[in-house]
Amino acid sequence: MTRTEQYRELRFDGVTKTFDGDVGVEDVTLSVTAGERVAIVGPSGAGKTTLLRLASGAVTPDSGTIRLDDDHLRSADVAHVYPGHTLVDRRTALANVLVGSSSSRSWWRGLFEPLAPRDPAPALELLDRVGIGEKADARTDTLSAGERQRVAFARALMQEAPVIVADEPTANLDPSSSTTVLDVLDDVAGSRTLLTVLHDMDLAVAHYDRIVGIVDGSVRFNRPTESTTAAELKELSARDDANTPAGHVTENQSFADADTPKQGTEKWYVPARYWK
Numbered sequence: 012m013t014r015t016e017q018y019r020e021l022r023f024d025g026v027t028k029t030f031d032g033d034v035g036v037e038d039v040t041l042s043v044t045a046g047e048r049v050a051i052v053g054p055s056g057a058g059k060t061t062l063l064r065l066a067s068g069a070v071t072p073d074s075g076t077i078r079l080d081d082d083h084l085r086s087a088d089v090a091h092v093y094p095g096h097t098l099v100d101r102r103t104a105l106a107n108v109l110v111g112s113s114s115s116r117s118w119w120r121g122l123f124e125p126l127a128p129r130d131p132a133p134a135l136e137l138l139d140r141v142g143i144g145e146k147a148d149a150r151t152d153t154l155s156a157g158e159r160q161r162v163a164f165a166r167a168l169m170q171e172a173p174v175i176v177a178d179e180p181t182a183n184l185d186p187s188s189s190t191t192v193l194d195v196l197d198d199v200a201g202s203r204t205l206l207t208v209l210h211d212m213d214l215a216v217a218h219y220d221r222i223v224g225i226v227d228g229s230v231r232f233n234r235p236t237e238s239t240t241a242a243e244l245k246e247l248s249a250r251d252d253a254n255t256p257a258g259h260v261t262e263n264q265s266f267a268d269a270d271t272p273k274q275g276t277e278k279w280y281v282p283a284r285y286w287k
């Protein structure tokens with residue numbers, strides 16, 4: 012059984028994770044109020060994804076704890092929104108969303124009902140909620156990048172977990188699709204807690220309650236969005252630009268193309284532009 016939203020706080024306490032001696036995150040202490048929208052920003056290699064992977068249980072901390080109130084966070088408490096390109100291309104949007112329900116099935120149901128047909132109604136409802144109900148029977152490789160991202164949201168939401176983590180949900184999207192997709196994510200997340208890694212500071216400021224800046228594995232700042240300063244964001248962005256070769260900015264696809272179907276193309280993120 013997954014926990015519902017009946018908790019007050021998601022808390023990282025002194026969390027450290029290293030990879031063969033390299034710091035992923037170091038001594039991270041972070042409190043997130045239930046239902047809060049938190050953007051995690053920072054230069055490339057800062058530890059943003061590691062933080063999300065720690066929350067989702069994909070990696071275990073070397074030290075420190077991650078809790079919902081007094082209970083250790085369990086992987087079933089966290090839905091991870093993987094990017095749209097992790098969908099199974101040859102399957103329909105509906106089939107991809109139904110995969111999400113497997114993660115929330117108890118082990119004993121999986122044992123005794125491995126072949127039980129799943130009720131498609133909740134998945135169809137979620138596809139409706141993310142605005143692509145009419146594409147339920149379309150193969151995901153015929154969908155646009157924005158539509159695929161919505162399918163990825165619906166898949167994650169099938170888990171009914173109280174915490175959602177999303178890693179770069181706007182990668183590959185043009186600015187207008189990015190805004191729409193973040194609006195959809197905010198809407199469907201409802202009262203759940205949402206942690207999102209973003210590279211674009213404008214989007215973080217526009218869509219999130221709190222911004223956590225990470226540099227070299229450590230929390231540099233952690234503030235409500237309205238009290239985050241342009242200087243703080245600029246510092247992170249300057250570091251990101253320094254880490255980002257010019258060739259990363261555009262690959263073979265323009266922004267205008269980003270909402271058209273694509274087959275395996277992957278564009279690097281656009282460096283943060285907050286102060287420009």
Ligand SMILES: Nc1ncnc2c1ncn2[C@@H]1O[C@H](COP(=O)(O)OP(=O)(O)OP(=O)(O)O)[C@@H](O)[C@H]1O
Pocket residue numbers: 030031033034035036053054055056057058059060061062
């Ligand atoms: N599985 C892993 N094995 C070895 N090192 C890793 C692994 N995962 C992360 N790291 C290292 O941990 C550090 C933080 O990586 P992480 O992916 O969390 O950064 P990030 O801020 O998400 O970067 P980006 O914005 O480029 O995605 C980096 O130095 C990275 O090389």
